[in-house]
Amino acid sequence: MPPPSPEPLLSVDDLRVSFPGAAPAGVEVVRGVRFEVYAGEVFALVGESGAGKSLTARALLGMAPRTATVTGRILLHGAPVTAADLGRRIARIPQDALSALSPVHRVEDQLALAVRSVQGLGRREARAAARRALADTGLAPEAAAAYPHALSGGMRQRAVIAMALVNGPDLVVADEPTTALDPDRQEWILTLLKERCAAAGAALLLVTHDLEAVRRHADRTAVLYAGRVTELGAVERVLEHPAAPYTRALLASLPTAGLPHRSRLPVLAGAPPVPGATGEGCAFAPRCPDATALCRREDPGPRTVHGRGVACHHPPGETA
Numbered sequence: 001m002p003p004p005s006p007e008p009l010l011s012v013d014d015l016r017v018s019f020p021g022a023a024p025a026g027v028e029v030v031r032g033v034r035f036e037v038y039a040g041e042v043f044a045l046v047g048e049s050g051a052g053k054s055l056t057a058r059a060l061l062g063m064a065p066r067t068a069t070v071t072g073r074i075l076l077h078g079a080p081v082t083a084a085d086l087g088r089r090i091a092r093i094p095q096d097a098l099s100a101l102s103p104v105h106r107v108e109d110q111l112a113l114a115v116r117s118v119q120g121l122g123r124r125e126a127r128a129a130a131r132r133a134l135a136d137t138g139l140a141p142e143a144a145a146a147y148p149h150a151l152s153g154g155m156r157q158r159a160v161i162a163m164a165l166v167n168g169p170d171l172v173v174a175d176e177p178t179t180a181l182d183p184d185r186q187e188w189i190l191t192l193l194k195e196r197c198a199a200a201g202a203a204l205l206l207v208t209h210d211l212e213a214v215r216r217h218a219d220r221t222a223v224l225y226a227g228r229v230t231e232l233g234a235v236e237r238v239l240e241h242p243a244a245p246y247t248r249a250l251l252a253s254l255p256t257a258g259l260p261h262r263s264r265l266p267v268l269a270g271a272p273p274v275p276g277a278t279g280e281g282c283a284f285a286p287r288c289p290d291a292t293a294l295c296r297r298e299d300p301g302p303r304t305v306h307g308r309g310v311a312c313h314h315p316p317g318e319t320a
């Protein structure tokens with residue numbers, strides 16, 4: 001992975017997503033998330049269920065629930081993301097490959113339609129582009145000409161990846177794309193997705209709860225807890241030498257070995273806070289073995305520790 005270019009492709013700043021509720025400003029589920037994605041990189045949003053990672057992804061895709069209030073800045077190439085960017089410059093890969101495909105159209109017809117509507121090409125050119133994109137994922141021509149229900153799960157995954165890339169997006173957002181798949185298939189899909197994004201020159205924003213997948217496939221990562229980024233940086237720094245107590249605890253909770261320091265780390269105990277009930281201090285304080293009175297009193301802001309961002313009052317060996 002080459003060093004990132006100085007200008008971010010995607011810039012997310014102070015993103016907040018709230019729902020109507022008892023708190024003064026509603027129930028805030030995403031609470032000031034900030035990160036950048038650079039051209040050509042694989043960036044992972046990772047955290048437990050309920051951390052706000054999928055809602056963050058949906059908000060930046062303009063797909064937050066209708067009852068949600070979204071504030072903050074989401075910039076693509078320095079300009080606010082518009083509806084026209086979605087599907088053209090930003091593509092999405094959903095959790096369920098079958099739901100992403102229309103059951104009543106042949107696969108290559110669906111891609112050709114997407115090409116025509118976004119790029120305005122004629123029928124022949126659009127079909128040729130669709131066939132090229134499908135072939136690039138390894139889908140055979142007879143499968144490309146079939147209806148989705150006639151394809152295996154793996155073939156449908158290939159078709160969905162082709163659909164995401166057919167219009168040459170700058171960024172692909174993949175929200176838990178391998179949930180419910182067995183480990184071998186998860187690895188295969190992520191490898192194919194990463195390869196195709198790299199070949200197409202697209203950055204990949206991977207939303208996942210799977211730290212091992214992050215370690216194998218991502219360049220940089222943001223670890224979310226209770227709607228906040230608690231640690232952000234290069235994967236080898238964040239996962240090999242975690243600074244935030246939450247990242248350390250999350251790594252310790254992995255069911256299998258393979259990441260460093262596991263045997264010396266505490267097991268992740270307790271449950272994340274209920275959205276809207278995080279209180280004034282650090283949201284992780286009730287579960288954190290290093291919590292102090294300061295932690296319970298004041299929410300920590302982000303600081304730089306050994307080249308990564310950490311939201312913690314007491315990170316180890318701080319050299320901000």
Ligand code: SF4
Nearest residue numbers: 282285288295312313
């Ligand atoms: S701020 Fe305090 S409670 Fe929060 S993670 Fe850091 S040490 Fe733990």
